[in-house]
Amino acid sequence: MFTPITKTSNPLKKLPYNLRCELASFVDNNANKYNVEPARDRAFAFARSVVSKLNVPYDIKNYLDKAGAARLKKHGLKRAVKFIDDRSAHIVASLGVLPEPWYRVDTEYKRVRLADELTGRACLHLELALKAGKRPLEALEEINEFTGLALWMPHFEPKKRDRDDDVYLGLIARACDDAVWLRAINQKVTIAFESARRAAGMVSPHVSPYASFTTCQWLKDRKKKQLDWLDSMAIESECGETLELKDVHDASVSNPANRRYELMTQLSGCQAYADSQGHVGLFVTMTAAGRYHRLKKHGKYFVENPNWNGADPIAAHDWLKTSWQRFRAAADRAGLTYYGMRVVEPHVDGTPHWHGAFFVPENQVEEFTQLLTQYQHQRDNDELYTLDGDPKLKAMEARVKIDKVDRSKGDAVAYIAKYISKNIDAHKLEGKKDLDSELVDLVETVTNVTAWSRAFCFRQFQFQKTPSVTVWRELRRIEKEQEFCLFEKIRLAADCGCFASYFNWMGGHRLKQRNRPIKVLYERSENHYQELVKKTVGLTGVGITVLTREKQWTLVKKPTQPKDLGALALSLLGTAESGGSRFPWTSVNNCTQGAIPQESTCVPDVETSNQTITMNIESVIPVQGQQIEKPPLIEKAKCGSNQNIIKEI
Numbered sequence: 001m002f003t004p005i006t007k008t009s010n011p012l013k014k015l016p017y018n019l020r021c022e023l024a025s026f027v028d029n030n031a032n033k034y035n036v037e038p039a040r041d042r043a044f045a046f047a048r049s050v051v052s053k054l055n056v057p058y059d060i061k062n063y064l065d066k067a068g069a070a071r072l073k074k075h076g077l078k079r080a081v082k083f084i085d086d087r088s089a090h091i092v093a094s095l096g097v098l099p100e101p102w103y104r105v106d107t108e109y110k111r112v113r114l115a116d117e118l119t120g121r122a123c124l125h126l127e128l129a130l131k132a133g134k135r136p137l138e139a140l141e142e143i144n145e146f147t148g149l150a151l152w153m154p155h156f157e158p159k160k161r162d163r164d165d166d167v168y169l170g171l172i173a174r175a176c177d178d179a180v181w182l183r184a185i186n187q188k189v190t191i192a193f194e195s196a197r198r199a200a201g202m203v204s205p206h207v208s209p210y211a212s213f214t215t216c217q218w219l220k221d222r223k224k225k226q227l228d229w230l231d232s233m234a235i236e237s238e239c240g241e242t243l244e245l246k247d248v249h250d251a252s253v254s255n256p257a258n259r260r261y262e263l264m265t266q267l268s269g270c271q272a273y274a275d276s277q278g279h280v281g282l283f284v285t286m287t288a289a290g291r292y293h294r295l296k297k298h299g300k301y302f303v304e305n306p307n308w309n310g311a312d313p314i315a316a317h318d319w320l321k322t323s324w325q326r327f328r329a330a331a332d333r334a335g336l337t338y339y340g341m342r343v344v345e346p347h348v349d350g351t352p353h354w355h356g357a358f359f360v361p362e363n364q365v366e367e368f369t370q371l372l373t374q375y376q377h378q379r380d381n382d383e384l385y386t387l388d389g390d391p392k393l394k395a396m397e398a399r400v401k402i403d404k405v406d407r408s409k410g411d412a413v414a415y416i417a418k419y420i421s422k423n424i425d426a427h428k429l430e431g432k433k434d435l436d437s438e439l440v441d442l443v444e445t446v447t448n449v450t451a452w453s454r455a456f457c458f459r460q461f462q463f464q465k466t467p468s469v470t471v472w473r474e475l476r477r478i479e480k481e482q483e484f485c486l487f488e489k490i491r492l493a494a495d496c497g498c499f500a501s502y503f504n505w506m507g508g509h510r511l512k513q514r515n516r517p518i519k520v521l522y523e524r525s526e527n528h529y530q531e532l533v534k535k536t537v538g539l540t541g542v543g544i545t546v547l548t549r550e551k552q553w554t555l556v557k558k559p560t561q562p563k564d565l566g567a568l569a570l571s572l573l574g575t576a577e578s579g580g581s582r583f584p585w586t587s588v589n590n591c592t593q594g595a596i597p598q599e600s601t602c603v604p605d606v607e608t609s610n611q612t613i614t615m616n617i618e619s620v621i622p623v624q625g626q627q628i629e630k631p632p633l634i635e636k637a638k639c640g641s642n643q644n645i646i647k648e649i
Helices: 017-029 039-054 058-075 077-095 108-131 136-147 165-175 178-200 213-232 245-251 256-277 313-334 362-376 393-399 412-422 446-456 469-475 486-495 499-505 565-573 642-648
Strands: 233-237 242-244 279-287 295-298 301-304 339-346 352-361 400-404 461-464 518-526 532-541 544-547 553-557 605-607 612-614
Touching: 017 039, 017 058, 039 058, 039 077, 058 077, 058 178, 077 178, 108 136, 108 165, 108 178, 136 165, 165 178, 178 213, 178 313, 178 446, 213 233, 213 245, 213 446, 233 245, 242 245, 256 279, 256 339, 256 352, 256 412, 256 469, 256 499, 279 313, 279 362, 279 393, 279 412, 313 352, 313 362, 313 446, 339 412, 339 446, 352 362, 352 412, 362 400, 393 400, 469 486, 469 499, 469 518, 469 532, 486 499
Parallel strands: none
Antiparallel strands: 233 242, 233 553, 279 352, 279 400, 295 301, 339 352, 339 461, 518 532, 532 544
């Protein structure tokens, strides 16, 4: 068994456990070899070169310790040193995007303290700027200089782009809000730490596909906190109606099942509309350039990509967005017609790629294919050709693949349903494996996919060239029939869930969004930062205006149920008839409790007729003279049917 050397000058003491053990085994196995450098000296040189590279967050250090020890055992010192050097360089680069050192933001407590500190700095320099008589833009520049505002929130960077001082006043108000700072710090830290874990190799089909284990645990803890918060909150209307916030959440598209139903309804409506117009479906797969992928496939296995440039998933997603923006502009100039949806999902190494189901007129399929292929091959095209100029067909197909939907096998909905379900709740994917790796079960890794999208703030689903889904949702809130006209036809189509009819009555694929017959009605209201912002209140169009949000709901905390103080006091004090001590010397009292006399109990009286709970506490014996105050009466709110009210919300 390896026993660490206790001398403080020994660099081996600073190494993690697994590396120390492997180094000890290495020294023992090579102690009697001649004509080579002594094994002890080689081990000390290894420790001195590696120990400074392991100054990384604990979970990453633990992974490098185990992975480095495995390489040391299998391949020797040189390969282990190279492995740790390469991984640590990418880790440091990923963590280097943080404005503060990683060890100042690696816990929630530290991030809260940093948010408070930066808020205090912003308030202090705002006060100094006001005393100096500076204008709002100048005050914002001073705050940015002493807090690093633009480093944490790049969209807050002071620019002379607006003449209205109200814009700068809104940014200053946010800079003096600790909640804004904490949200920005948490987002930045989550992205940087997950990028560092991906760079270390903690995201792979052999370790944890799509997202690291730590990020998956972060998502589970976050969901648990959200559920606890939902259970503790309610909403109350001006009329006194009260609803459980959990019930409202489950009835909305925040519920994964409802979200999947809505997406499938919209896509199937697009398919039905395309059939009526004689359009064909195209299934599109778009992938970023090879240098954005950390792993590459070698036969059935994944190996390190030597051409990886260290970019995080956000950079790869931006690469795809740039290609799509250029294609979209060129398609509009060429007068191409297309509509449908795209899904963003990760490869097993966390690199994003796009899947899309689009509908195009038959005579424009070839032009659509050529134009999208052109912009996907436009950048980083050195990967697509050999040194002799010959095309790499496999690499070109990996960038973009466009298949015409074979209706004998199914429609576009059937093609993309798997990807919708994979990114939401893995509905009916039992036994399905990832196409890239048979080691990845889609049902077991749905949490990984969700954690990946939450960590990097990706918009997973987006429809293109279709009517507004906000109008669709607002129309479904209207219960009363309107004057029979185009508005009522569109309302009926949305109410019965026929997206194809809704698509058709809203102008079909020919109208742009600003020319649709029905639009969302907004009103100006003041937000928390005293800014006038747009707030949805209803719908307007074809000469009709309908208010859909007439009731005002307020978020309130649910009343807590009063505790049974009598039973609590008896459980703490014990009973004299038990024959044992009232206060046991251990944390557990194993004495048999005697029967409690009926007259010594203090049981709450519950009147079920009016749902009023009252408690008699006069007979409770105060503990060591402590006075127990009477709790107020708590009345349970009486509500009617919740279904109609939830629909109104």
